[in-house]
Amino acid sequence: MILTQGAVRVLRRAGKAAGVVVVVGALAVGLWLGVSALRGDENGAAKAGSSPLLIYSEFGRNSDTIWAAQADDPSHRSRLTTIDHAPEYGVVASLSPDAEHIAYTVLPAEGFAAIDAPAEVWLMDRDGRNRKRLAADADLPVAPVWLPDGSAVVFRRSDNNESGGHFQLVQVTTLGVRRTLVDTTAGVMPVGFTPDGSLYFVSLSTSGTDLGVVYPSGGVMSNVAHLSDDFARDWHLSPDGARLAYLAPRQTASGVSYGAVVLDLGDGATNQLRAAAAPGSQADEFNPIWRPDGTGVTIGRLASNLAGGAPVLQMAAAGGPVVGALAPPPQGFDVPLAWSSDAGYLAVRFFEGNSVTNPGRSWVTVVGADGKRQTVSPNSDVEVMGWVDSGG
Amino acid sequence: MKRFALVALVLVIAASVSMGEKAPRASACAFQVAPTAYEGPKDRSLNLKAMDLAAYNMIAPGDDFFGLPRLEKGLRGTRSSVEPVIPPILLKSISWIESVTTQTTRDAPFGGIGPALISFDCGHGVMQVTSGMTVPLGTDGLATPDQLLVATHYAYNIARGAVILVDKWNAAPDYRPVAGTDTDSDPSIVENWYFAVWSYNGFTGPGAKRSNHPMDPVYGAWPRTPYSCGAANDGFGHNRGSYPYQELVWGCATRPPVVDGKQLWAPFELSLPDLNDSRWRNPLQLANWKSPYVGMDMPTPLPSHVDGTSQPPTSILYSILGLPKLGVYKSNISIAVKDDGTAEPQEVEIGNAGTGVLAWGATSSASWLTVSPTAGVAIANDVYCSAGDQCERDGKLTLTVNPSGLRSGSQRATVRVYSPQTKDTQTITVTIASVGKTGVPGIVKN
Numbered sequence: 068m069i070l071t072q073g074a075v076r077v078l079r080r081a082g083k084a085a086g087v088v089v090v091v092g093a094l095a096v097g098l099w100l101g102v103s104a105l106r107g108d109e110n111g112a113a114k115a116g117s118s119p120l121l122i123y124s125e126f127g128r129n130s131d132t133i134w135a136a137q138a139d140d141p142s143h144r145s146r147l148t149t150i151d152h153a154p155e156y157g158v159v160a161s162l163s164p165d166a167e168h169i170a171y172t173v174l175p176a177e178g179f180a181a182i183d184a185p186a187e188v189w190l191m192d193r194d195g196r197n198r199k200r201l202a203a204d205a206d207l208p209v210a211p212v213w214l215p216d217g218s219a220v221v222f223r224r225s226d227n228n229e230s231g232g233h234f235q236l237v238q239v240t241t242l243g244v245r246r247t248l249v250d251t252t253a254g255v256m257p258v259g260f261t262p263d264g265s266l267y268f269v270s271l272s273t274s275g276t277d278l279g280v281v282y283p284s285g286g287v288m289s290n291v292a293h294l295s296d297d298f299a300r301d302w303h304l305s306p307d308g309a310r311l312a313y314l315a316p317r318q319t320a321s322g323v324s325y326g327a328v329v330l331d332l333g334d335g336a337t338n339q340l341r342a343a344a345a346p347g348s349q350a351d352e353f354n355p356i357w358r359p360d361g362t363g364v365t366i367g368r369l370a371s372n373l374a375g376g377a378p379v380l381q382m383a384a385a386g387g388p389v390v391g392a393l394a395p396p397p398q399g400f401d402v403p404l405a406w407s408s409d410a411g412y413l414a415v416r417f418f419e420g421n422s423v424t425n426p427g428r429s430w431v432t433v434v435g436a437d438g439k440r441q442t443v444s445p446n447s448d449v450e451v452m453g454w455v456d457s458g459g
Numbered sequence: 460m461k462r463f464a465l466v467a468l469v470l471v472i473a474a475s476v477s478m479g480e481k482a483p484r485a486s487a488c489a490f491q492v493a494p495t496a497y498e499g500p501k502d503r504s505l506n507l508k509a510m511d512l513a514a515y516n517m518i519a520p521g522d523d524f525f526g527l528p529r530l531e532k533g534l535r536g537t538r539s540s541v542e543p544v545i546p547p548i549l550l551k552s553i554s555w556i557e558s559v560t561t562q563t564t565r566d567a568p569f570g571g572i573g574p575a576l577i578s579f580d581c582g583h584g585v586m587q588v589t590s591g592m593t594v595p596l597g598t599d600g601l602a603t604p605d606q607l608l609v610a611t612h613y614a615y616n617i618a619r620g621a622v623i624l625v626d627k628w629n630a631a632p633d634y635r636p637v638a639g640t641d642t643d644s645d646p647s648i649v650e651n652w653y654f655a656v657w658s659y660n661g662f663t664g665p666g667a668k669r670s671n672h673p674m675d676p677v678y679g680a681w682p683r684t685p686y687s688c689g690a691a692n693d694g695f696g697h698n699r700g701s702y703p704y705q706e707l708v709w710g711c712a713t714r715p716p717v718v719d720g721k722q723l724w725a726p727f728e729l730s731l732p733d734l735n736d737s738r739w740r741n742p743l744q745l746a747n748w749k750s751p752y753v754g755m756d757m758p759t760p761l762p763s764h765v766d767g768t769s770q771p772p773t774s775i776l777y778s779i780l781g782l783p784k785l786g787v788y789k790s791n792i793s794i795a796v797k798d799d800g801t802a803e804p805q806e807v808e809i810g811n812a813g814t815g816v817l818a819w820g821a822t823s824s825a826s827w828l829t830v831s832p833t834a835g836v837a838i839a840n841d842v843y844c845s846a847g848d849q850c851e852r853d854g855k856l857t858l859t860v861n862p863s864g865l866r867s868g869s870q871r872a873t874v875r876v877y878s879p880q881t882k883d884t885q886t887i888t889v890t891i892a893s894v895g896k897t898g899v900p901g902i903v904k905n
Contacts, residue, residue, distance in 0.1 A: 126697060126698045127691075128691070128697070155697075155698070155699040156698065156699055156700045157698040157700060157701075159679075159700070179578060179579035179580075180699075181578070181579065181580070181669075182669050182699065182700050183668050183669035184579060206668060206677075207700055208677045208678065208679070208700055208701075209677065210679070225668040226668070227667060227668045227669075232667055232668065254665045254667075254670075254677075256676065256677065269676075271665040271675075271676075271745065272745075273745060273746050273748060273749055274745075274746070275745055275746075276676075276745070296744075296745070296746065297674075297744050297745045297746070298665075298674040298675070298676060298744075298745050299676070300674075300676035300681060301676070301681060314681070316740070318737070322735045322736050322737050322740070323734070323735060323736070323737055323740040323741065324735055325681070349735065351735065353681060353682070354681065371735070402681075402682075416680070416684075418682065418684070419694075422733075422735065423681075423682045423734055423735055424682075424731055424732070424733045424734050424735065425685070425731075426682040426683070426684065426685070427684075427685070427694075428684065428693070428694030428695055429684040429694065430694065445692045446691055446692050447684050447693075447694050447695055447696055447697075448691070448696055448697050448698050
């Protein structure tokens with residue numbers, strides 16, 4: 068079913084109020100339950116109730132480890148569980164909205180180690196209990212996306228044969244009931260759900276990157292917005308589902324760089340956060356993530372004339388000047404990953420290099436509002452899933 | 460919607476062209492039963508030497524299957540050909556990504572014989588050769604001698620991988636873009652192999668299940684920490700699922716694997732296309748992803764590098780290939796069929812009385828007599844074997860009688876054992892002394 072843009076807005080408004088209630092409720096439950104499931108099982112374990120906990124996976128050649136680390140001292144961390152996988156190919160995981168569960172794609176340990184081998188989709192409690200396989204035909208690199216109420220995830224599957232590619236976004240409930248939401252010959256990737264249950268997705272074609280949506284009714288609209296004539300990336304829905312922040316390449320006199328853009332999903336208006344660019348310099352922007360309250364966007368930014376370290380910047384979603392910056396690294400640059408719910412801590416990836424093409428070594432780092440910077444792990448292969456509020 | 464549908468169709472066509480080069484999945488590849496192969500020492504020294512040889516086209520020059528074709532160079536419309544030399548670092552790095560530079564499965568010991576490595580998509584051995592290995596191409600449903608060598612002998616496998624890489628290079632400009640528009644696409648510049656290496660795994664991009672396009676957002680992190688084959692805590696990335704293929708190869712060349720505390724090769728710096736510079740970024744625009752990819756031609760990534768590995772002396776070639784000699788220790792075997800119609804399988808040892816690694820194949824003249832595996836290796840006394848005096852250097856061939864296929868009375872068949880390297884052939888005569896009752900137990904067949 069294809070809907071018009073007018074119908075889109077009506078449906079979105081109708082579902083928004085109810086959706087917000089669902090999400091707030093889910094977050095509340097998540098905050099209460101968040102730490103209770105953590106078990107300190109080693110020295111220096113994370114302590115419940117002291118500070119927010121960063122949930123992340125750490126790659127290992129044959130198995131990944133899921134950790135919970137204290138924001139104020141990431142060296143205090145608890146091993147939540149481990150996940151075996153095919154050699155060299157780590158899991159791609161996402162935390163449920165209530166932070167109680169983890170969904171992930173994985174190449175089975177005894178299976179074939181290739182990026183296009185069929186991946187499995189698994190669901191488990193955050194501590195690794197109650198593991199359940201939901202699918203065995205997924206694409207490994209595409210992380211599962213959770214429904215707002217945590218009742219299902221959406222994963223991507225695809226087939227390639229002599230006649231071309233075939234892609235599906237498939238919703239599977241925690242009970243294993245499948246439903247195909249998008250079925251297309253274009254390369255698609257899920258973006259995320261709005262609180263009212265609409266799934267946004269992107270499609271890649273030779274004309275660029277387009278945004279589509281699947282409404283709770285099942286109706287699909289493939290061209291909600293044209294995000295870029297080229298590769299757009301790093302898309303993030305605002306907490307209220309009304310806007311989309313993403314990166315799009317832009318041509319400047321001195322070259323090509325990615326710039327952050329905010330798209331209003333209601334009226335289609337876009338704001339390019341170009342105020343961050345200093346005159347006369349080329350700047351690459353990275354991973355525009357929303358502040359927890361949705362009032363602004365946090366971006367990484369690397370200018371061609373970088374001197375010293377480049378901090379992440381806080382921008383108003385409507386554009387305008389930089390409204391704040393976190394503590395910069397001594398050199399290199401930061402890419403924002405995820406805010407704790409109280410906005411007291413930001414997980415970033417710190418690169419020690421000074422160019423996109425050769426960014427050098429990197430480590431996930433927690434930057435506090437007080438300016439304190441702490442490395443999460445000596446290994447670079449860390450993927451942040453999100454935060455659990457300790458409530459304390 | 461119409462515009463969307465049209466451009467999606469274009470993309471899918473482009474993707475299908477790309478994917479078409481990846482061999483289709485086969486259920487049974489070139490061999491019904493995995494042959495055996497020889498695995499060299501853990502430091503991969505034999506494999507690495509063979510790569511230097513293959514890079515300089517020394518393993519089988521002039522051979523249609525294992526010899527390198529000439530390399531094309533130059534811009535579109537002004538191509539010429541030169542003697543084929545591949546930067547050896549590329550073969551080394553590719554081999555680690557493909558197979559951790561092993562010819563056998565993990566069940567085989569380093570310095571010994573074990574099952575040949577065959578992947579789910581019929582990639583064989585060190586270089587994971589897939590092309591031409593998905594189905595048996597010989598007579599009677601058997602593998603050809605060339606297929607046999609690819610599966611069993613690391614040096615020939617590497618030589619074939621080198622041929623495939625040259626084929627990918629030579630696919631430009633008709634089917635692939637040209638890298639090095641400012642350097643006459645000189646193949647001695649390693650960075651000019653960017654598209655050829657991309658193609659070795661499949662010249663795939665957005666719209667394909669396995670995309671190797673560096674800008675594809677399916678790779679979630681941007682920018683990407685460079686890939687490393689080195690230590691886990693070196694600050695670089697190690698999760699292969701996060702990188703397009705050519706970045707794995709580039710990263711592994713620069714940050715080589717470490718085995719028992721020693722790097723397998725000296726770190727070799729390589730440059731990727733500068734994605735902030737229009738000269739490289741614009742060719743990689745999404746709009747240019749359409750066959751024959753004319754818009755993707757780009758200059759040499761800077762700074763560029765040349766592999767200074769010198770051509771190996773001929774003595775290295777002899778040490779790798781040796782002078783194997785087929786030795787089958789039995790020429791006649793008599794197999795007794797029991798009263799219940801069954802017969803014990805018989806094992807035949809196949810030796811190598813010469814030097815080096817001998818690849819062998821075996822066929823049976825009768826349908827009631829099967830040989831397994833149909834291919835394998837035997838190693839001579841000069842070949843490194845970790846088990847020392849206890850080393851199992853001979854190949855093992857199992858002969859199995861299928862009684863249901865026997866007629867009553869005496870039966871005779873021959874097993875032909877041959878070596879595709881030496882062209883030697885020996886036969887084993889297999890005799891069933893007398894068959895009264897045959898067939899599966901409980902079924903009398905007279």
